[in-house]
Amino acid sequence: MSSERQVIKVLIVDDIPEMRENLRKLLAFEPDIEVVGGSGAGTGREAITLASEHNPDVVLMDINMPDMDGITATKAISEKVRSAAVVIMSVQSEPGYLRQAMLAGARDFLTKPISSEELYNTIRRVYDRNAAIRQQEAHMTPSQRTRMAEIRAEVPGTSTNRAGHIIVVYSPQAGAGVTTLATNMASALMRPDTRVLLIDCNLQFGDIDAFLNVQSQSDISKLTGAVNDIDQEMVDNVLVTHGSGLKVLVAPPHPEMAYDIASDDVKEVVVLLAGSYDFVVVDTPTQYDAMTLKLFEIAERIVLVANPTIPSVRNTRKMLDIFDTLEDPPGLMDKVLFVLNRVVSEKDKARGTVPAASIENHLKRPIVAAIPQDDRAVLTAVNQGVPLVAKNRTRTPARELVELAETVLRSVEPQEGGPQEIDDSDARSKSGIRALFGGTS
Secondary structure, eight states: OOOOOOOEEEEEEOSOHHHHHHHHHHHTTOTTEEEEEEEEESSHHHHHHHHHHHOOSEEEEESOOSSSOHHHHHHHHHHHOTTOEEEEEESOOOHHHHHHHHHHTOSEEEESSOOHHHHHHHHHHHHHHTHHHHHHHHTOOHHHHHHHHHHHHTSTTSOSSOOOEEEEEEOSSTTSOHHHHHHHHHHHHOBTTBOEEEEEOOTTTOOHHHHHTOOOSOOHHHHHTTTTSOOHHHHHHHOEEOTTSOEEEOOOSSGGGGGGOOHHHHHHHHHHHHTTOSEEEEEOOSSOSHHHHHHHHHOSEEEEEEOSBHHHHHHHHHHHHHHHHOOSSOOHHHHEEEEEEEEOOSTTOOTTBOOHHHHHHHHTOOEEEEEEOOHHHHHHHHHHTOOGGGTOTTSTTHHHHHHHHHHHHHHHSOOTTSOOOOOOOOOOOOSSHHHHHOSOO
16 A cells, blocks of 8 residues: 555634634645645634635634634534544633534544644544545545435434445355454444444345344345435434444345345445444455445455465455456555454364465465354354354454454554554465465465
8 A cells, every 4th residue: 555645635714813824834844734725714604615615634623713613613514525524623622622523523623722743643643534534425426425414414413424434344255254254343343432334235145134133124225226315214214223232234135136236226325324324344245246346446444354274265365366456446455454264273273274374475465363263152142143242352252353343443543643554565475385275375
């Protein structure tokens, strides 16, 4: 993945002209930051107008202004220019202000006076965290953006600017454990302030409803059949809520119904729903077809799952070769997080199981998570309709599944220090793989 940073467009909003000028001068020293909107905005209403005209990546928003306070302006900008990450500035740092700002859609909070390093780091941090939203906007038409805004506006008590990280879980090998990983990852990503949606895109034989023991009167075909008329009432009627609070969109009840669902409609539904959630985890079928390709296109991360067996690794190698050669959509390899599932211990290693180091060497991809095999624990969890991570997070394999969710979280929401990139240069060199897989390693 390229480390070259794009130029970040910043709009400054403050009712004190001297403050706007001081911030502009500070930002002029940074080659990757460009101040837009001339001298900036001195009122909340002016901020909304300039944001609509210049589509800034980041808005530095003073909280106290004469005609419209910063929180009200933040809410309006978050609805009109969804790709703009608002940073609230205030001399007051009480938790109440921070909560109001975040509920309005702000991505961060700065307390005046602001140091230059704090200013630079915050701008870059919120820009990196907003990458998923910018990616979604790039795939949407104006009418889709309008409908997404309408849907978000109808969800009471939630931010209008959810991160919308789309995580697609996929394996080219049947029985690799994709649904187990998807359900547990979605559950592990849940927090009191985090909205997570799990979508079953295995349209013919999806079984997330069975894994979570949920029953729904409707399914994804209800939304794909009305993509131009989706509203919040329809979404509420289709989604089902697991006992943990996880929102779930189930697959059709009959395999033949999949033939009436267009891949473009699946893509549009996922993108539209992502605007109201922090994470959307998508379970997928084994086949590589138009639908999975469109899901790969809109995904921010592709969790590619394999088992430590020769057939599974060979099929995974084929998919990586496809990702590497595809020009449309580009950059799929940069999205891949490679996970090894059903890993057995050294003492229980069965014949035909391939060492993890050899798999990394052959695929030229690091294993970001190795999930131990425990068929009994998995089957018990499925029969009870309770994800493994909800039972005992400190016990294997739940512990490793939680760690996988944390890895995904860190990869899409960079922490202090800049963006997290997927490093595939650490594949270790081991001999003997050629005889196992055939061809060159």
